[in-house]
Amino acid sequence: MAERRLEIDGVSKRYGDVVALREMTFAVGAGELFGFVGSNGAGKTTTMRIALGVLAADAGVVRWAGEPITLETRRHIGYMPEERGLYPKMKVGEQLVYLARLHGLSTERARRSVEEWTERLGVAGRRDDEVQKLSLGNQQRVQLAAALVHDPTILVLDEPFSGLDPVAVDVMSGVLQDKAAEGVPVVFSSHQLDLVERLCHRVGIVRNGQMVACDTVESLRAGGTVHLVVDAPQAPKQWADGLAGVTVKEHVGTQTVLELGPAADDQAVLRAALATGPVTEFSRRRQSLTELFRNVVSEEVAA
Numbered sequence: 014m015a016e017r018r019l020e021i022d023g024v025s026k027r028y029g030d031v032v033a034l035r036e037m038t039f040a041v042g043a044g045e046l047f048g049f050v051g052s053n054g055a056g057k058t059t060t061m062r063i064a065l066g067v068l069a070a071d072a073g074v075v076r077w078a079g080e081p082i083t084l085e086t087r088r089h090i091g092y093m094p095e096e097r098g099l100y101p102k103m104k105v106g107e108q109l110v111y112l113a114r115l116h117g118l119s120t121e122r123a124r125r126s127v128e129e130w131t132e133r134l135g136v137a138g139r140r141d142d143e144v145q146k147l148s149l150g151n152q153q154r155v156q157l158a159a160a161l162v163h164d165p166t167i168l169v170l171d172e173p174f175s176g177l178d179p180v181a182v183d184v185m186s187g188v189l190q191d192k193a194a195e196g197v198p199v200v201f202s203s204h205q206l207d208l209v210e211r212l213c214h215r216v217g218i219v220r221n222g223q224m225v226a227c228d229t230v231e232s233l234r235a236g237g238t239v240h241l242v243v244d245a246p247q248a249p250k251q252w253a254d255g256l257a258g259v260t261v262k263e264h265v266g267t268q269t270v271l272e273l274g275p276a277a278d279d280q281a282v283l284r285a286a287l288a289t290g291p292v293t294e295f296s297r298r299r300q301s302l303t304e305l306f307r308n309v310v311s312e313e314v315a316a
């Protein structure tokens with residue numbers, strides 16, 4: 014059997030004059046936790062809706078295990094829509110059982126699954142309450158339960174972490190990691206880049222409807238610039254000016270943050286710093302996903 018991969022291949026979409034997606038392409042493999050990030054309006058929700066089949070693409074194809082995705086496969090996707098989609102007046106437990114039944118589970122299995130997931134997600138005590146009586150964070154936990162009760166083979170979640178308290182973030186993170194560990198491809202969008210960096214095996218950065226970077230955070234960083242933090246308390250402000258391949262980015266107290274170009278020699282930087290007196294810190298700083306993201310977005314502004 015072909016590998017259990019969700020592939021978005023060359024998907025394009027316009028809304029009237031607005032080009033929402035331009036040949037969007039990426040794949041999420043079995044057991045992979047994939048973070049989908051991009052500015053507001055970049056095209057994340059549109060991509061997810063097309064993967065789900067609630068929106069039709071103008072061009073391109075969505076595949077599962079090498080074959081164009083079918084209605085039957087789509088029934089096995091666990092989806093958490095951005096606009097959420099629960100019936101406010103229906104009780105939590107009844108609603109989840111109903112949704113699980115819609116996906117083909119027997120009543121007995123649906124009940125068991127609802128018990129299990131509401132317990133895991135900390136909303137078991139709310140099963141007899143109407144959805145509208147729950148706080149937004151708890152509604153979101155129920156929404157995640159709705160995506161999980163039918164034991165999906167693929168998970169597609171649109172901003173599942175927005176509005177959650179830190180405990181709920183931990184619960185959600187644990188569930189997504191467990192699902193990935195079971196072999197489910199998990200793709201979720203988020204603006205919380207620290208979380209994406211911590212959780213995801215790979216990250217896709219979307220800009221203007223196109224995938225502009227897609228790799229592990231480690232590899233994305235490797236292509237980025239290297240920053241060096243030097244603390245030389247007795248150094249005059251200009252101590253690093255004129256060093257080959259080095260750009261002074263900022264001074265923070267007695268620290269200087271330097272950007273090293275390909276021609277820079279970090280040992281020459283260290284010698285220059287030591288020539289001014291003691292050096293109390295000399296460290297390479299890895300770019301965070303937030304910095305990588307900002308670079309991509311500023312390229313957009315410059316383009």
Ligand SMILES: Nc1ncnc2c1ncn2[C@@H]1O[C@H](COP(=O)(O)OP(=O)(O)OP(=O)(O)O)[C@@H](O)[C@H]1O
Nearest residue numbers: 028031032033051052053054055056057058059060
């Ligand atoms: N129903 C619609 N009609 C017209 N334009 C739309 C519609 N839905 C989305 N768009 C446009 O398509 C583009 C992509 O929107 P989309 O919602 O996919 O972005 P997003 O990356 O999910 O954004 P956000 O982070 O703000 O949720 C935007 O320019 C948006 O204004």
